[in-house]
Amino acid sequence: MSQHLLVTGGCGFIGSNFIRFVLEQRPDWQITNLDSLTYSGNGENLADVADLDQYHFVHGDIRDDELVKQLIEKTDAIIHFAAESHVDRSILDSKPFIESNVLGTQVLLDAARRKEDYRFIHISTDEVYGDLPLDRPDLLFTEDSPICTHSPYSASKAASDLLVGAYHHTFGLNMNITRCSNNFGPYQFPEKVIPLFVTNLIENEKVPLYGDGSNIRDWLHVIDHCEAILAVFEKGTSGEVYNISGNNERSNLELTGAILDAMGKGKDMIRPVEDRLGHDRRYAIDASKIKTQLGWEPTRSAWPQALEQTVQWYITHATWWQRVKTGEYRTYYQKQYG
Numbered sequence: 001m002s003q004h005l006l007v008t009g010g011c012g013f014i015g016s017n018f019i020r021f022v023l024e025q026r027p028d029w030q031i032t033n034l035d036s037l038t039y040s041g042n043g044e045n046l047a048d049v050a051d052l053d054q055y056h057f058v059h060g061d062i063r064d065d066e067l068v069k070q071l072i073e074k075t076d077a078i079i080h081f082a083a084e085s086h087v088d089r090s091i092l093d094s095k096p097f098i099e100s101n102v103l104g105t106q107v108l109l110d111a112a113r114r115k116e117d118y119r120f121i122h123i124s125t126d127e128v129y130g131d132l133p134l135d136r137p138d139l140l141f142t143e144d145s146p147i148c149t150h151s152p153y154s155a156s157k158a159a160s161d162l163l164v165g166a167y168h169h170t171f172g173l174n175m176n177i178t179r180c181s182n183n184f185g186p187y188q189f190p191e192k193v194i195p196l197f198v199t200n201l202i203e204n205e206k207v208p209l210y211g212d213g214s215n216i217r218d219w220l221h222v223i224d225h226c227e228a229i230l231a232v233f234e235k236g237t238s239g240e241v242y243n244i245s246g247n248n249e250r251s252n253l254e255l256t257g258a259i260l261d262a263m264g265k266g267k268d269m270i271r272p273v274e275d276r277l278g279h280d281r282r283y284a285i286d287a288s289k290i291k292t293q294l295g296w297e298p299t300r301s302a303w304p305q306a307l308e309q310t311v312q313w314y315i316t317h318a319t320w321w322q323r324v325k326t327g328e329y330r331t332y333y334q335k336q337y338g
């Protein structure tokens with residue numbers, strides 16, 4: 001059945017990939033993208049689809065009750081990506097995280113619950129489960145793992161997850177929450193580790209590696225993630241949480257080595273920097289529920305191919321990231337890494 005989706009944060013990294021993916025996979029669907037264009041939102045991410053009849057952009061904030069009410073009235077479902085998304089920035093200043101991630105989600109929920117059977121897909125993160133010890137590779141987060149947040153970012157995401165759950169329980173909201181691992185792929189804002197390191201190396205600048213590089217993340221290709229979200233939207237059971245993983249755990253040191261190899265650079269390009277405050281050690285997800293219940297598993301996340309393709313994308317899209325790495329980005333970089 002044809003759908004009209006309201007996508008929030010569609011000018012960001014994952015949202016823009018999701019919009020392009022859905023327009024390709026479901027060409028008879030309509031998409032309205034609500035985005036306030038913060039520092040990480042970039043209209044250029046969707047330049048190739050901007051003129052399609054099925055795509056509509058609304059420049060606005062998810063905290064604007066009136067605007068949100070109107071957009072929910074016109075649409076069948078929301079895929080909610082909009083958020084302040086960078087842990088390091090939440091350590092510098094947590095206020096925008098509470099305002100957008102918590103209050104913004106509450107505004108969307110209050111409008112959604114008033115429309116009968118409006119479907120609400122909330123995009124969350126594995127970071128709400130806290131972290132795992134490095135010496136216990138047998139431990140994984142499941143959907144039943146307790147919420148145990150460590151950063152202001154993950155605390156704000158967990159607060160929004162709990163609100164979404166409460167609206168399901170109290171008002172019968174037709175919802176799912178997805179919790180994914182670290183994404184990589186095209187159009188990622190170059191403050192995040194992969195595009196940060198790749199673009200630094202293209203400019204022959206060293207890469208700032210936190211601490212001893214032993215922290216482990218599970219890397220998921222953004223298009224695998226988009227496919228999983230579409231599966232949850234179309235087949236998910238209301239009220240359920242689904243974990244999404246790339247089955248691709250790597251230490252930050254291993255990730256850095258793989259990027260250096262892909263770019264023909266040596267270890268002398270690593271600049272060790274003081275570790276992130278409260279740096280989580282290991283995130284690792286058990287994604288067997290989405291596999292058994294919805295038939296989804298990652299097919300594009302495997303390294304080295306997926307990483308090399310991503311590196312190539314940044315090499316061939318220099319104009320995109322050079323425009324992004326100016327002004328506010330430079331000020332932030334200086335503050336963060338010295």
Ligand SMILES: NC(=O)c1ccc[n+]([C@@H]2O[C@H](COP(=O)([O-])OP(=O)(O)OC[C@H]3O[C@@H](n4cnc5c(N)ncnc54)[C@H](O)[C@@H]3O)[C@@H](O)[C@H]2O)c1
Nearest residue numbers: 009011012013014036037038040041062082083085125183
């Ligand atoms: N990138 C990852 O690896 C990752 C991993 C797990 C979960 N997530 C979650 O996925 C979602 C998308 O992440 P991303 O990496 O694409 O983030 P991003 O920072 O690239 O994009 C966020 C987008 O939201 C918009 N936005 C922020 N506040 C807004 C507001 N108040 N009103 C309207 N628009 C607003 C921004 O302009 C931007 O376009 C987030 O909810 C994030 O928590 C991301």
